[in-house]
Amino acid sequence: MHDLIIQNVAFSYGKTPVLNNVNLTVRPGDVSLLGPNGSGKSTLMKLILGILKPQKGSITLGGDETSRLSSRELAGRVAYVPQTNTSPFGYTGLEMVMMGRSVHRGIFARYTKEDEEIALHAMERLGVADLRERIFTRLSGGQRQLLILARAIAQGARLLILDEPVTGLDYGNQLRLLERIYELAGEGYTFIKSTHFPDHSLLISGRAVMLKDGVLFADGGAQEVITPENIKTMYDVDIRIADMEGGLRMCVPSFLGR
Amino acid sequence: MPYFAILLLSLFALLLGIVASLSMGHYPIAATELFKILGSVVGLDFTVDPIAHNIVLDIRMPRLIAGIIIGAALAVSGAAFQSIFVNPLVSPGLLGVLAGAAFGAALGMILWESWLAVQLSTLLFALLAVGFTLFLAYSNKGGSMVLMLVIGGIISSSLFTSLLSVTKYVADPYDKLPAIVYWLMGSLAMADTQVYWLAVPMLLGVVILSSMGRLIDIASLGDEEARGLGVNVARLRIIVILAATVISAMTVVIGGLIGWIGLIIPHIVRFITGPSNRRLLPVTAIIGAAFLVCADLLSRNAMSVEIPVGIITSLIGVPVFIFVLKRAKGAW
Structure with a gap:
């Protein structure tokens, strides 16, 4: 009932087609959106978020057409975790997470004690409760990403759209963020995240969806669709898939020759 | 410091200013006399000096109300603009409202003797200038709307500034030109009891903007992120622009161009309240x-002749702003 169903969606900027006849049904779990730059990943995410409207086809969420929902109704169900936050204003960690609660309050209403409790609870869940009084703009990329993820949880949405969440993070923070996403996906949250790391998909995603030139050309279990052929199609590079112990797989570039 | 304490302290500062501004001047009025006069207004039976009574109620009170309402309107407009344009260096004049109002006032002074006509012309051209900016921005869609509005504001401001130069150039240099120049310096000296009528809608605008802090915070994260948080930024931006434009235009109607308040007061208050508009906007209005x-x-009192208050605010504003820039260090 929380399913996201995308049917025959097409979108173009002016005369340049960006997405062509995209069909996708998403159930709880973690979905990776893979594709080279300009393949239409960001446009697809903006369509799901209601920032853009599909010119053809429909997007429904739990049976409701998203284009018919108000921004507030939609934001109660879909949350956005952008790649970078460019705001120059130094809100505190708690203030940043509280903003997720705004969707549940009227125009002139103030946040309630309950909002603060929900925000703090979400911060504890992601292990960033200690950042409540810290200035957001002065935090590391990893800390910011975890706070924004906490905000999405506090928002109450079950579907989370993440725009290249690990880009720009150091290795430790990348793994910490992936771990949180993996946990939350196991608890019934739905993640749709664009990524340039097929290895991360193989690690934590149940599913990978691949885009090239606005066409969704592969969709399935990450281990089934992340193949040397599909990687070649998307990025024009040669790899092989290495089997690791414990059933894990990894992409190894062919130029290494082993 | 808890928000409640900050609010009380800033209200106390305002109260001190109010008492000082009603009692101090070339005709000093003792505090006890002042309270008797105010008491007699609300119907208490005090015997008061009729001259002091007139000075307080007919001269100083309108001027005081003008100061309160203009200060609050410019400061809160500036703070709200800085957030919705995601730029801490923005001031209320960004979209051309002050340039349009200045031209409207100058044109009115040349064409008509009636002060009411001048005020209407001021208001009309202030709205026209912002309307022109909005037209430029919304007819060139594609790309960032914030950027289009800023560029539209630059174009509109320079158009109306040029037109202002034309009116100054053709104005009678012995009579009209000095009046225009003095007006553009900004002064509360012209405020009379009709300011009370303008104060009502302006106060309403200030209260509306001050109570939208929660949504304005979210708009300050940028359009897409705000959308993800359920805020229709396009609509919110129009509401804020309309409210800020109307109240900023009215400040020029009452007191001419009074600069710097909309830029520096929000920055000073951010040091006390933090950047969240939920607390920033109400305190900014009071401060x-x-x-x-x-x-x-x-x-009124620094020299034997009055210095236009716009000059005072600029002279205080520049050093304060330099100090603020030094303190900011990447987080406003």
């Missing part, structure tokens, strides 16, 4: 009012 009341006090 803006207190600041202009005190600046006007200075303009």
Whole structure:
């Protein structure tokens, strides 16, 4: 009932087609959106978020057409975790997470004690409760990403759209963020995240969806669709898939020759 | 410091400014006399000096109300603009409202003797200038709307500034030109009891903007992120622009161009309340009012002749702003 169903969606900027006849049904779990730059990943995410409207086809969420929902109704169900936050204003960690609660309050209403409790609870869940009084703009990329993820949880949405969440993070923070996403996906949250790391998909995603030139050309279990052929199609590079112990797989570039 | 304490302290600062500005001047009025006069207004039976009574109620009170309402309107507009344009260096004049109002006032002074006509012309051209900016921005869609509005504002401001130069150039240099120049310096000296009628809608605008802090915070994260948080930024931006434009235009109608308040007061208040508009906007309105009341006090009493208050606010504004820039260090 929380399913996201995308049917025959097409979108173009002016005369340049960006997405062509995209069909996708998403159930709880973690979905990776893979594709080279300009393949239409960001446009697809903006369509799901209601920032853009599909010119053809429909997007429904739990049976409701998203284009018919108000921004507030939609934001109660879909949350956005952008790649970078460019705001120059130094809100505190708690203030940043509280903003997720705004969707549940009227125009002139103030946040309630309950909002603060929900925000703090979400911060504890992601292990960033200690950042409540810290200035957001002065935090590391990893800390910011975890706070924004906490905000999405506090928002109450079950579907989370993440725009290249690990880009720009150091290795430790990348793994910490992936771990949180993996946990939350196991608890019934739905993640749709664009990524340039097929290895991360193989690690934590149940599913990978691949885009090239606005066409969704592969969709399935990450281990089934992340193949040397599909990687070649998307990025024009040669790899092989290495089997690791414990059933894990990894992409190894062919130029290494082993 | 808890928000409640900050609110009380800033209200106390405003109250001090109010008492000082009603009692100090070339005709000093003792505090006890002042309270008797105010008491007699609300119906208490005090015997008061009729001259002091007139000075307080007919001269100083309208001027005080003008100071409060202009200070609050400019400061809160500036703070709200800085957030919705995601730029801490923005001031209320960004979209051309002050340039349009200045031209409207100058044109009115050349064409008509009636002060009401001048005020209407001021208001009309202030709205026209912002309307022109909005037209430029919305007819060139694609790309960032914030950027289009800023560029539209630059174009509109320079158009109306040029037109202002034309009116100054053709104005009678012995009579009209000095009046225009003095008006553009900004002064509360022209405020009379009709300011009370303008104060009502302006106060309403200030209250509306001050109570939208929660949504304005979210708009300050940028359009897409705000959308993800359920805020229709396009609609919110129009509401904020409309409210800020109307109240900023009215400040020019009452007191001419009074600069710097909309830029520096929000920055000073951010040091006390933090950047969240939920607390920033109400406190900014109160501190803006207190600041202009005190600046006007200075303009009346610093020298034997009155200095236009716009000059005082600029002279205070520049060093304060330099200090603020030094303190900011990447987080406003």
